[in-house]
Amino acid sequence: MAHSTLPIGDSPDVTSPGGYRGAWLETLHSWVVTVDHKKIGMMYIGYSLIFLLVGGVEAMLIRIQLARPHNHFVSPEVYNRLFTMHGTTMVFLMGMPMLIGFANYLVPLMVGARDMAFPRLNAFSFWMTALGGLMLYYSFVGGVGLQGMGSAPDTTWWAYAPLTEKAFSRGHTMDYWALSLIVSGFGTVGAAINLIATPLCMRCKGMTLMRMPLFVWLNLVVGSMLLITITPLTAAQLMLEVDRYLGGHFFDAQAGGSPVIWNHFFWIFGHPEVYVLVLPAFAIANEVIPVFSRKAIFGYPAMVGASVGIGFLSLGVWAHHMFTVGMNSTSNAFFVLSSELVGVPTGIKIFNWLATMWGGKIRFYTPMLFCTAFIVQFLCAGLTGIMLSVAPFDWQVHNSYFVIAHFHYVLVGAIIFCFFAGFYYWYPKMTGKMLDERLGKWHFWLFVLGFHMTFDFMHFVGLEGMPRSIYTYEADRGWGTLNMVVSCGAVIQAIAVLLFVYNLVHSYYKGADAGPDPWDAWTLEWTTTSPPPSYNFADDPVVGSRRPLWDLKHPDDTDARYE
Amino acid sequence: MVWKILKLLGLRSTACRLLMFVFAVQSMAWASPASGPRIYNVPDIFKPHSGSAYMIYSLSLFMLEITGAIFAVVAGLWLYIILKFHKKDDLSEPPQVYGSTQIELAWTVIPLLIVVVLFLTTARILFAVQDRPAPPGSLHVSVVGHQFWWEFRYPKYGFVTANELHVPVSEPKNGVTTYLKLLSADVDHSFWVPALFGKTDSIPNKVNSMWFNPDATGIYLGQCAQFCGTAHAQMLLRVYVQTPQEFAAWLKNEEKPAVQDPDVAEGRQVFESQACISCHTIRGTAAHGTYGPDLTHLMSRDTIGSGIVPNTPENLKHWIKDPQSLKPGCMMPAMQLSDQKIGQIVAYLSTLK
Numbered sequence: 001m002a003h004s005t006l007p008i009g010d011s012p013d014v015t016s017p018g019g020y021r022g023a024w025l026e027t028l029h030s031w032v033v034t035v036d037h038k039k040i041g042m043m044y045i046g047y048s049l050i051f052l053l054v055g056g057v058e059a060m061l062i063r064i065q066l067a068r069p070h071n072h073f074v075s076p077e078v079y080n081r082l083f084t085m086h087g088t089t090m091v092f093l094m095g096m097p098m099l100i101g102f103a104n105y106l107v108p109l110m111v112g113a114r115d116m117a118f119p120r121l122n123a124f125s126f127w128m129t130a131l132g133g134l135m136l137y138y139s140f141v142g143g144v145g146l147q148g149m150g151s152a153p154d155t156t157w158w159a160y161a162p163l164t165e166k167a168f169s170r171g172h173t174m175d176y177w178a179l180s181l182i183v184s185g186f187g188t189v190g191a192a193i194n195l196i197a198t199p200l201c202m203r204c205k206g207m208t209l210m211r212m213p214l215f216v217w218l219n220l221v222v223g224s225m226l227l228i229t230i231t232p233l234t235a236a237q238l239m240l241e242v243d244r245y246l247g248g249h250f251f252d253a254q255a256g257g258s259p260v261i262w263n264h265f266f267w268i269f270g271h272p273e274v275y276v277l278v279l280p281a282f283a284i285a286n287e288v289i290p291v292f293s294r295k296a297i298f299g300y301p302a303m304v305g306a307s308v309g310i311g312f313l314s315l316g317v318w319a320h321h322m323f324t325v326g327m328n329s330t331s332n333a334f335f336v337l338s339s340e341l342v343g344v345p346t347g348i349k350i351f352n353w354l355a356t357m358w359g360g361k362i363r364f365y366t367p368m369l370f371c372t373a374f375i376v377q378f379l380c381a382g383l384t385g386i387m388l389s390v391a392p393f394d395w396q397v398h399n400s401y402f403v404i405a406h407f408h409y410v411l412v413g414a415i416i417f418c419f420f421a422g423f424y425y426w427y428p429k430m431t432g433k434m435l436d437e438r439l440g441k442w443h444f445w446l447f448v449l450g451f452h453m454t455f456d457f458m459h460f461v462g463l464e465g466m467p468r469s470i471y472t473y474e475a476d477r478g479w480g481t482l483n484m485v486v487s488c489g490a491v492i493q494a495i496a497v498l499l500f501v502y503n504l505v506h507s508y509y510k511g512a513d514a515g516p517d518p519w520d521a522w523t524l525e526w527t528t529t530s531p532p533p534s535y536n537f538a539d540d541p542v543v544g545s546r547r548p549l550w551d552l553k554h555p556d557d558t559d560a561r562y563e
Numbered sequence: 564m565v566w567k568i569l570k571l572l573g574l575r576s577t578a579c580r581l582l583m584f585v586f587a588v589q590s591m592a593w594a595s596p597a598s599g600p601r602i603y604n605v606p607d608i609f610k611p612h613s614g615s616a617y618m619i620y621s622l623s624l625f626m627l628e629i630t631g632a633i634f635a636v637v638a639g640l641w642l643y644i645i646l647k648f649h650k651k652d653d654l655s656e657p658p659q660v661y662g663s664t665q666i667e668l669a670w671t672v673i674p675l676l677i678v679v680v681l682f683l684t685t686a687r688i689l690f691a692v693q694d695r696p697a698p699p700g701s702l703h704v705s706v707v708g709h710q711f712w713w714e715f716r717y718p719k720y721g722f723v724t725a726n727e728l729h730v731p732v733s734e735p736k737n738g739v740t741t742y743l744k745l746l747s748a749d750v751d752h753s754f755w756v757p758a759l760f761g762k763t764d765s766i767p768n769k770v771n772s773m774w775f776n777p778d779a780t781g782i783y784l785g786q787c788a789q790f791c792g793t794a795h796a797q798m799l800l801r802v803y804v805q806t807p808q809e810f811a812a813w814l815k816n817e818e819k820p821a822v823q824d825p826d827v828a829e830g831r832q833v834f835e836s837q838a839c840i841s842c843h844t845i846r847g848t849a850a851h852g853t854y855g856p857d858l859t860h861l862m863s864r865d866t867i868g869s870g871i872v873p874n875t876p877e878n879l880k881h882w883i884k885d886p887q888s889l890k891p892g893c894m895m896p897a898m899q900l901s902d903q904k905i906g907q908i909v910a911y912l913s914t915l916k
């Protein structure tokens with residue numbers, strides 16, 4: 001394009017001639033109408049941070065209620081809303097926007113493109129997601145229905161039928177749940193389309209598929225999975241609304257419907273969904289670990305194969321969430337096998353990360369601290385996952401705190417730890433300032449302490465028979481001490497997260513200048529200024545290997561020779 | 564810190580069991596009653612008390628050994644790496660290694676073999692437990708989950724009871740298995756008494772089944788394990804495993820219709836003239852309701868409200884006056900009766916042994 005090197009009107013440091021207040025409005029307006037993937041990415045990330053704090057408050061209230069048996073901090077009605085909203089918020093309003101935000105910001109930069117394939121679809125997707133979240137939280141004030149029954153959804157985040165049918169959930173709580181997630185689902189599908197089209201169609205010259213950064217590969221797999229995964233959830237939610245208002249009986253046992261069908265639909269969505277959440281964590285680890293070990297990722301082709309393999313295999317394991325609903329033994333056995341098989345490519349990834357670090361010269365800056373803890377925590381999470389795939393064992397611990405401990409080990413111990421690593425790694429690129437390293441280390445160690453206090457001991461209270469979704473428990477079950485320890489760990493985690501938020505704000509104003517490449521890294525985003533101009537690259541990049549900057553910095557020992 | 568050292572030494576699973584033993588001992592110490600049947604109040608899945616639960620337990624130990632070994636090896640490697648390859652001040656780049664086909668093949672094949680072994684072991688136990696046909700002489704009980712209580716039907720003996728399940732112990736020479744059929748009257752529930760077996764869901768419009776053969780008499784505790792509404796947390800379970808004689812005596816009593824004590828005829832009349840009879844059944848009276856628990860032998864139960872408070876006249880009065888204060892969200896409304904009427908009703912109910 002002839003005008004590609006001319007400055008374009010929406011670059012961040014334009015000052016409006018209309019005076020100071022005018023400039024503020026101009027800036028706000030530019031963010032609202034932007035189609036720039038970087039701004040959209042930051043809006044997604046900011047949005048997810050807000051809901052990280054909201055979901056965290058919900059978790060704190062839950063833990064205060066459970067700290068002692070027969071506690072009366074909140075009523076059962078409020079408690080049931082709290083854990084339902086905590087789960088729904090953290091998955092749909094924190095996890096998804098966070099991963100889509102990072103992907104949005106980085107994928108075009110990493111493939112050497114000017115923007116995502118469909119920038120307006122990108123903006124539309126963000127605003128749909130944002131609207132869905134607002135709709136969900138509006139239920140707290142607007143959900144009042146028949147006989148004052150209403151307020152926020154309160155039937156768990158997986159909302160099994162027939163508890164969600166009109167007969168058992170009067171009022172509009174379930175309608176807020178279903179409709180807001182349908183709305184944000186449109187946003188997710190739009191983002192997925194971009195995540196697939198951009199790596200496939202917008203790579204710069206010389207970047208074959210096997211030269212893309214693994215971050216981009218994993219987000220390509222995530223985008224593909226999302227297209228397949230979101231639809232069963234949307235379908236089930238529409239079916240639920242048909243049952244509730246249009247005389248349908250899909251899940252209505254009293255009229256010959258099948259509640260188990262809801263389980264199938266939900267978990268056909270739900271299981272790939274958790275892989276959608278974890279694959280971006282792997283994406284971040286795949287970028288951070290090599291740079292801070294000063295070595296190329298070990299086994300790049302195997303990593304690609306394992307990522308795609310995980311994507312496929314994860315579509316066939318859903319009924320391991322349903323080992324107790326009474327499927328026949330052959331079906332149960334099939335899902336035991338498929339769930340155990342998905343552990344093989346996952347294990348390959350762990351081994352490849354360790355092999356990358358082996359023989360390296362590891363620099364434990366904050367991003368690497370988080371990724372190092374991630375490796376061993378994800379190992380634990382994967383192993384408890386293998387335990388859960390052993391169906392007879394699952395018959396005991398399904399719906400107990402063992403399962404909650406397992407998936408929080410993945411969601412917090414793997415995913416949140418990697419997101420924090422991603423923040424400390426790419427914040428300099430996004431803002432031009434370094435995050436404070438000392439505060440970062442405090443954040444890390446406090447969070448590790450709190451995380452292990454909470455989720456290590458949570459495994460035991462599950463093994464001692466404590467089910468989930470209960471607002472209180474009997475004093476004679478022997479669960480009190482463990483629950484108190486778990487709750488104390490939650491407080492420590494909260495302090496660590498607040499430290500992090502302070503670091504984010506403080507460093508924006510007082511942080512050290514980052515420059516284009518503070519970490520001595522190797523992928524294309526580090527060739528731009530920090531922050532990048534709105535057009536990303538003044539000239540279209542041309543690459544000759546997987547690590548273009550390594551080749552430039554080490555012309556005598558380029559990757560191109562070995563690949 | 565201690566935890567990380569244990570991780571390093573690969574002693575986590577041993578330490579886990581040690582910790583669980585310590586917790587179990589500590590918690591049982593304050594909960595065992597001075598006399599009467601032993602209450603197994605900590606529902607520890609690693610303390611099985613039935614053959615079927617024991618099969619799960621032994622499979623779980625095998626699985627823990629495999630995963631524990633994997634953890635010890637990989638975490639040990641992780642620890643070694645972060646200690647050995649941490650180079651703070653060395654700014655030169657290390658040799659770049661891009662992969663190794665042999666090593667990568669090895670760590671693909673070995674996990675696959677582990678998966679095969681684990682799957683075959685699991686499948687064996689899975690089929691053995693799930694597909695076992697009911698031997699002759701088994702006790703069959705139908706469990707119907709309600710919001711928020713448990714109905715137990717003994718079809719062979721023709722009576723219905725609630726919340727406290729009585730079964731005979733399965734002696735080594737005289738094994739009596741209990742087969743449960745699981746049904747639901749409204750939403751999803753799940754029957755979970757860890758000492759006796761894993762949980763199985765009660766789903767409306769679906770018939771599930773499970774079995775256990777308890778090896779020791781006593782009272783085993785559990786609760787509903789599938790979120791079913793506001794009072795889900797208080798839908799508790801008590802399973803009374805009794806000697807064959809005790810069980811036969813209990814059966815005989817349950818089969819009889821309700822006690823007709825003339826001293827409390829007034830209380831019985833009050834009961835029968837209130838809305839109580841539309842939800843509750845007392846066999847031999849005008850009460851034929853099935854929405855709430857059967858009260859024919861209410862006084863044979865240790866607890867009321869599905870296990871949440873002891874069955875005393877005081878608690879009964881409190882329950883009838885304001886059930887929501889004991890069990891918020893339960894389906895029984897406050898009956899708006901005068902204290903005098905409640906006293907008469909409780910006096911009547913107290914005779915229903």
